[in-house]
Amino acid sequence: MVHAFEMNGFYIAVDVNTGSIHSLDRITYEILKAFPYDFSADKAIQMFGEKFGVEEVKEACHEIEQLIEQGMLYSPDLDQPLLMRQIENKSGLKALCLHVAHDCNLTCEYCFASKGSYCSERRLMPEEVAFKALEYLAQNSGDRKNIEVDFFGGEPLINFEVIKRAVDYGKELEKQYNKKFYFTITTNGTLLDEEKIDYINEYMDNVVISLDGRKSIHDAMRYYRNGKGSYDEIVDAARNLVSRRGNKSYYIRGTFTNRNLDFSEDVFHIAELGFEEISIEPVVGGGQPFHITDKHIPIILDQYERLAKRILDYIKAGNKLKFYHFNINLYGGPCIQRRLVACGAGFEYLAVSPEGHFYPCHQFVGQPQFIMGDVFKGIDDPKGLSEQFKRCNILTKEKCKDCWAKYFCSGGCHANAYYTNGSIDMPNELACLMQRKRIECALMMEVALSLESA
Amino acid sequence: MKHIKTLHKGTLKDSLKNGGCGECQASCQSACKTSCTVANQACQKQ
Ligand code: SF4
Ligand code: SF4
Numbered sequence: 001m002v003h004a005f006e007m008n009g010f011y012i013a014v015d016v017n018t019g020s021i022h023s024l025d026r027i028t029y030e031i032l033k034a035f036p037y038d039f040s041a042d043k044a045i046q047m048f049g050e051k052f053g054v055e056e057v058k059e060a061c062h063e064i065e066q067l068i069e070q071g072m073l074y075s076p077d078l079d080q081p082l083l084m085r086q087i088e089n090k091s092g093l094k095a096l097c098l099h100v101a102h103d104c105n106l107t108c109e110y111c112f113a114s115k116g117s118y119c120s121e122r123r124l125m126p127e128e129v130a131f132k133a134l135e136y137l138a139q140n141s142g143d144r145k146n147i148e149v150d151f152f153g154g155e156p157l158i159n160f161e162v163i164k165r166a167v168d169y170g171k172e173l174e175k176q177y178n179k180k181f182y183f184t185i186t187t188n189g190t191l192l193d194e195e196k197i198d199y200i201n202e203y204m205d206n207v208v209i210s211l212d213g214r215k216s217i218h219d220a221m222r223y224y225r226n227g228k229g230s231y232d233e234i235v236d237a238a239r240n241l242v243s244r245r246g247n248k249s250y251y252i253r254g255t256f257t258n259r260n261l262d263f264s265e266d267v268f269h270i271a272e273l274g275f276e277e278i279s280i281e282p283v284v285g286g287g288q289p290f291h292i293t294d295k296h297i298p299i300i301l302d303q304y305e306r307l308a309k310r311i312l313d314y315i316k317a318g319n320k321l322k323f324y325h326f327n328i329n330l331y332g333g334p335c336i337q338r339r340l341v342a343c344g345a346g347f348e349y350l351a352v353s354p355e356g357h358f359y360p361c362h363q364f365v366g367q368p369q370f371i372m373g374d375v376f377k378g379i380d381d382p383k384g385l386s387e388q389f390k391r392c393n394i395l396t397k398e399k400c401k402d403c404w405a406k407y408f409c410s411g412g413c414h415a416n417a418y419y420t421n422g423s424i425d426m427p428n429e430l431a432c433l434m435q436r437k438r439i440e441c442a443l444m445m446e447v448a449l450s451l452e453s454a
Numbered sequence: 455m456k457h458i459k460t461l462h463k464g465t466l467k468d469s470l471k472n473g474g475c476g477e478c479q480a481s482c483q484s485a486c487k488t489s490c491t492v493a494n495q496a497c498q499k500q
Contacts, residue, residue: 019464028457060457095480335473343482
């Protein structure tokens with residue numbers, strides 16, 4: 001399969017099965033676009049001879065045929081049964097998301113966690129649950145050395161003491177089990193004081209701070225119980241944290257809704273505040289006045305394209321800015337096995353609720369039908385959820401099998417599929433449209449930069 | 455070549471044999487936390 005597209009004056013082709021990338025001229029672009037699956041030089045000459053001249057088209061076809069021979073266009077499907085076996089043989093946990101606080105001091109309009117409470121009473125995770133979870137991960141991560149724990153909520157810093165004790169305990173377990181824990185935290189930023197900033201900068205390998213962009217946009221969605229917006233405090237705290245963080249990873253992440261479909265303005269607002277690692281993502285879900293529907297999609301796709309061009313100019317002018325969804329590593333990137341299953345929810349990745357229940361991922365927490373055991377007794381999964389999640393991948397999902405973006409996307413978000421289509425096997429179409437566009441944007445930026453440096 | 459310039463020769467197939475060690479960072483694509491695209495994952499072996 002070959003995907004050819006045009007953006008920002010560049011004509012680009014992706015060979016789906018190898019991940020090869022080509023920069024095209026107008027003729028080869030039109031030809032490849034007309035033949036997504038099987039190439040036929042004779043047909044191409046018939047179709048385009050008149051438009052571009054028979055000799056030119058023949059020459060173009062010859063180049064295409066050469067690349068086919070070299071295995072860089074229309075390369076055959078990878079060995080599907082082998083890939084499937086490789087997925088089935090995957091074992092061992094990789095990461096846990098600890099919901100250390102089902103409570104929040106903000107009441108964000110779009111919160112999927114029902115204002116931090118996850119449809120249940122407000123709760124903090126006790127130390128024993130956190131400790132048991134870390135032990136479980138250390139003992140059940142197989143041969144892997146690198147394992148990960150994300151402190152999540154609600155607002156995790158409400159339970160800062162337990163976080164600190166869990167990290168200390170993790171350090172002990174590292175020695176005992178010969179593992180390396182990576183700790184990360186996702187915070188709304190409102191509780192960041194000097195002590196917590198220093199702590200995070202020292203012990204958290206990554207920190208995600210939520211900021212939606214322009215003050216009016218942010219404050220309309222992310223406010224305290226008394227209705228006051230949280231923008232001012234967060235910007236101050238995030239700047240303070242990042243200025244003292246050195247080279248360690250962080251990112252500022254926000255959500256866009258249909259109220260700021262011009263979200264590239266928000267990305268650049270955050271960049272102008274001095275941040276270089278930014279993620280602004282579409283709100284998940286449906287049914288509320290701010291949610292994204294079909295009619296917003298053309299505007300959003302156009303906005304992504306504008307954003308890509310603007311970031312490209314910004315980088316070329318010597319500035320630094322990484323927009324997470326445009327970060328694609330064309331030249332390195334992960335192995336095929338990693339690309340098949342993406343997040344690994346339900347088998348490599350699990351979420352733990354404050355009371356210690358395992359769930360396939362943080363977005364399923366609070367849905368009793370998704371409980372998969374607990375940290376005290378281990379996995380108890382009579383419904384076979386873990387297997388269901390494992391079997392749900394780009395080799396099995398009808399929609400993904402035929403999608404050019406599959407090895408970049410890895411099959412989308414199960415939670416998004418489940419909450420929109422009632423099944424983890426049916427990706428959310430709107431999410432797919434946005435995902436494919438973001439991948440095209442990322443490829444365009446890479447192509448633009450490589451052609452420039454060539 | 456005059457019409458096509460290859461910028462990257464993909465190696466997905468080769469990783470069939472050597473990949474899958476499971477040491478790279480976990481990633482979540484959802485709009486609520488780590489949003490790193492899988493395709494930007496750094497391989498821990500390289
Ligand atoms: S964009 Fe959609 S169809 Fe394509 S791989 Fe991702 S989830 Fe599957
Ligand atoms: S199912 Fe979605 S939200 Fe859950 S870990 Fe996977 S990508 Fe993230």
